[in-house]
Amino acid sequence: MAEQTAADPAPEINPEPAGLAETIYSGANFNEGRIRKSVFQALLQSKGRYGGKKIAAIDADGRELSYDDLVKASFALGHALKAGTEPGEAVAILLPTGVGAIISFFAISAYGRVPAMLNFTAGDRALKSACKASKCKRIVTARRFIELGELHDLEAELARDHEMIYLEDVRENLSTMDKVAAAVGMVAPWAVRAWPSPDDAAVYLFTSGTEGEPKGVVLSHANLLANVEQVRDHIQLYPDDVVFNPMPTFHCFGLTGGVLLPLNLGIPAVCHPTPLQAKTIVKRVAETGSTILFATDTFINQYARAADQEDLKSLRMAVCGAERVKDETRTALKRNFSLEIVEGYGLTEAAPVLSVNQPENNKPGTVGQLLPGCQAKLISVNGIDEGGQLHIRGPNIMKGYIRPSAPLVLEEPNEGWHDTGDIVTIDKDGFLRIRGRVKRFAKLGGEMVSLAVVENCATSLWPDSMHAAAALPDKRKGEQIILLTTQKDADRASLVSFAKNHGVTELAIPKKIIVVDEVPVLGTGKTDYGRVQRTAEEAMATPAAPAEPEPAQ
Template sequence: MAVSPAAGEPIATAIEEPAETIYEGANFDENRIRKSIFEGLLQSRSRYGGKKVAAVDADGRELTYNELIRAAFALGHALKAGTEKGEAVAILLPTGVGAIVSIFAVSAYGRVPAMLNFTAGEAAIKSACVASKCKRIVTAHRFIELGELQDLEQALAADHEMIYLEDVRENLSLKDKIAAAVGTVAPWAVRAWPDPDDAAVYLFTSGTEGQPKGVVLSHANLLANVEQVRDHITLLPTDVLFNPMPTFHSFGLTGGVLLPINLGIPAICHPTPLQAKTIVKRVAETGATILFATDTFINQYARAADKSDLSSLRMAVCGAERVKDETRTMLKDKFEVDIVEGYGLTEAAPVLAVNQPDANKPGTVGRLLPGAKAKLIPVNGIDDGGQLHISGPNIMRGYIRPSAPLVLEEPADGWHDTGDIVAIDDEGFLRIRGRVKRFAKLGGEMVSLAVVENCATSLWPDSMHAAAAIPDKRKGEQIILLTTYKNAGRADFVAFAKNHGVTELAVPKKIVIVDEIPVLGTGKTNYGRVQAMVNEAMAEPPVTKVEPEPAK
């Protein structure tokens, strides 16, 4: 399909400007993205054939391109009554055929799917519904039952109309069926024709730093990212992609749904990334060649798998969090599978940079995708790298917030501040040093909390670790490490730092042993909760005032 640049061939150029350096990926043809995501589906059917398998559900049920389009038109026609074009319709479903059909069903008639993170809790979900002004929520009785989400269901039903896929399927009207039949053979007569720059989906941030923000991605944004990846990485007609990542997350939506469907690659769906033993067996059964995961999850899969379980893979693509050296080594030694690490964020739809199988530089997240632009803004106290700002055809339209529903906050001058500290080397490879908010200032120097965690991982590789900073009257801040390793000791950390040239400032002031490190539904560490745990662990106990005994 696409031909990757040869290993070592530079695909990012630096343009010197008076105040800053702008880095650019390879040239990118934006004419390919001037369409809707539903039109992209229709074109894929024409290109690969209506009888080709587009997606496979957790129970093994296969869905061809024809079946996907027919189901989308039927469900979409049933859902559109009572809503207007451009209106949000929320989707509360796990990764699977039901979610894929629902996304395209809402999109086919010009409505906008608002993807709800069912792991985020009632308050965050209601906040997302307010921000997107959605009145209807598409879900399934079976999902509510298996996920034990009855309390959430009841809370949402108080303010929203709950639409259940099983009920819709059993009660399709004659008009719904006619729309499906006509749409399958003459989609131009039924479907909506949104502008490529119109909102195609609302996704929501985790909300660990406050209320979740809605990220507005247009049709062009999403399709740009698909085409950027197509240009950047060689994907084969024989590839089979296994996706356990949630569709409420941009990695699972763009990478796990839109990418394979637009490239004619079967998408193997799995409803949760947490079922390690089941997932590795399904990888073997389906003959998957590409696996999407995070470091946390791929580590679990490698430990749960027999050698034959992952033998069909030709690469594992990891994002959302740094890939540890131990994880990379284990996958290579045990299964002869390379991890291709990338970097993305919801605001970039999501991929901004990714390594390539033939140009894979461990410790980096690869080079910029074609069409992407980046600039580094200097940060006091940090010499190696700067605060990353990004621009390009895949960068979001803007944010929406519950405080101002559907009021778009566009990126300033087309540039989005990622909040990450990044270094870019002479070959154009990006190295993520950490979030700006995840640096501690000790004695006037900036110390990356990610470095603290990396040291802990090297010391105790079979456990999980998370660092946070709290105020310190003498040094400004102090670093506290949470770890699940029961025998963790500060003396070992001090010795490791000395032996590996790590600044003593990165040695945590205190190590707190915990039962588990909290994670989000996407596999990322929940640093909001980590900070709360550290604050609680380090809180000074209340002083009990002892009253003197009365004189006798």
């Protein structure tokens, strides 16, 4: 792969068209001609560009998959899976990160069907909802995965309404025609593969549901490939880089960043089936000589604790998203491993990366500058003086939402603009800083208080524990803040003292602190605020000792 040149770090600031008051912030220019193809066509082009024998992916057991292996397996499996389905029909994938998931994704895509990536940590209700939204009748999985993951109850529940397809069975029963399709595809792929429009749906992903019922996100081929090319333009990557990806492929970070990006850039993708195996992961990073690690703050903390001095020395950067990177995390990685954390910001609706810092232009505490081709505007929110509600537009922004209440009925972004629901500031150099979600502000006595600030204060005091804040109704002030923490000796007095010494409003001191064994998290590593809210509500509804007195105002 030719060396990539980083984009101009300073974004342009263009005036809003007549009739609108907000400023539009724009990333560098972006050539959309590169994305007018399907994701499978892009894979075939990568095979031709980098050579069929080049290693494309490495599985958890060390098995290496070349581009030839990947394309041949995709044609064979895809030919077997397409029987009984129609072009454009959704076929679900219930698999961990690994070559099985990668092959299944491309196999379904090769013949013009649409992969629907299911979050196996979400529970049967959420998965049934996802299948209903995408009108999915078949689910591709593996018996070994069901066995190792102890997912028999989930399997049985899904099998009531869906046809379960097991990779082991398909592999053992490949027909002569399946094998012929694979052979022909290797020499004349144009004669076998489907030819979807770049604007057709390429994947159905489902939001994490941190604040409600998950929605289906429809991303086109052009959306996914745009994000790959945007990152290529923005971050300097090298031919000898190796990407280590423990993030799930049902999450857009794991799919685009951990699979599509390296495969399209000729960089080996090292797969790991779960981000939770910290000791195994740090050893595999060393064994594979990985140079780029994808993670979240929660997981990178675990890896740092599990790693010996030599385990992470091959890494030149860790790319973190999905949640805020704590100062303590950044300092520990720098001090103990000389490892720089490059923090970014994304969401499923943006396929997923919207902004990211660059190793040579890294501003801690921010999530970097807009990717090329992205536009942003901030809409003022009553009660919030600093920043505004972020709306985004660009070639990577989804086609729209689908919901189980109206399967495959597309809810498109308004004139291409998607409301992220996040409160953001953008500085003079174009760096974005996330202040929190609109839904994660509490209104106390008429003043808006960010729950993220509450959590940051707790993290500064007790960095080795996890914390999550929730807002509950309060008769006197409108709302009250409740903090869940794993810090066994957490007390309000310490938070009051911290607030006074650091200029934090005392309104950000939680009315009650609830010590829990663990703070609920999703399979992606993000805090599960839906469960946090329910836990706080249940705890406050349970008769207990009187709440600690509030500090004097």
